[in-house]
Amino acid sequence: MLLLAVDTATPAVTVALHDGSAVLAAERRTDARRHGELLLPAVDRVLARAGRSLDAVTEVIVGVGPGPYTGLRVGLTTALTFGSALGVPVRGLCSLDGLAYASGLDGPFVVATDARRKEVYWARYADFRTRLTEPAVDRPAELAERCAGLPVVGAGATLYPDAFPDARGPEHQSAEALAELAAERLAGGGEFLDPLPLYLRRPDAQVPKNYKVVTPK
Missing domain, CATH: 3.30.420.40 (ATPase, nucleotide binding domain)
Structure with a gap:
């Protein structure tokens, strides 16, 4: 192998x-x-x-x-x-599972990475091998109460210390x-995902709303 x-x-x-x-x-x-x-x-x-x-x-x-x-x-x-x-x-x-595994934490914790737009990608874990929730994207302030008292692994914690005061490493994957x-x-014999992108939201680049399509006559 x-x-x-x-x-x-x-x-x-x-x-x-x-x-x-x-x-x-x-x-x-x-x-x-x-x-x-x-x-x-x-x-x-x-x-x-x-x-x-x-x-x-x-x-x-x-x-x-x-x-x-x-x-x-x-x-x-x-x-x-x-x-x-x-x-x-x-x-x-x-990718959040990789960060969780790298943390080695045995108790409950959260992984949060930078999603830009003042948001984080996140999921909650029972331990470094066991994810409890599906990955999601939210604003840190909306998660502060739900994550209160839990260590938070990843760059999301260091970027938003007010929402995630107990920051843990590693910061990146x-x-x-x-x-x-x-x-x-x-x-x-564990499970894997299909190699397809998990975006959770639309890309930053968008076609302008008033864009006019020009076709040859």
Whole structure:
């Protein structure tokens, strides 16, 4: 088994290689505007450090979000392209689940990431392996009472400390955690998501309402 895990649902562009027992190599760069530029070189470096070739990969794991439209589609498109070229399965995982797994918290907590527009993507967890709610997008002030007394993992907590005073790490996604979670689920027959983007809302870019379509006569 050789898992290639990628995630671009947060400002972190992150890649990891996992052999089913341990992470062989990993990389993370945080830059919300350069997902497309950074991802493929990161894959090359991770493979080189692990001493493996791309054609040795047996599974591609990808974070499906929720996340902003532009960044999220970079990871998904890359994962699907690798899967098609290599003829291997592409398995999706909720990106919030990767952050939860990386936290290692055993009690109830919340994961919240930056959704822009003064909102957060979030979900509630019983522990680092068990999500209790479906991912959602809301304003932090609307969640403050519901999350009162709970640790909050992710950049959403650091961005909105008034709503989430008990901030915990990690702030952004790590493909190491995503790969570890995937290996655990594969070994135990756990479920995966289809490799489709979990946007939760419409993209920021919209066609103007008064846009006039011009067709040739």
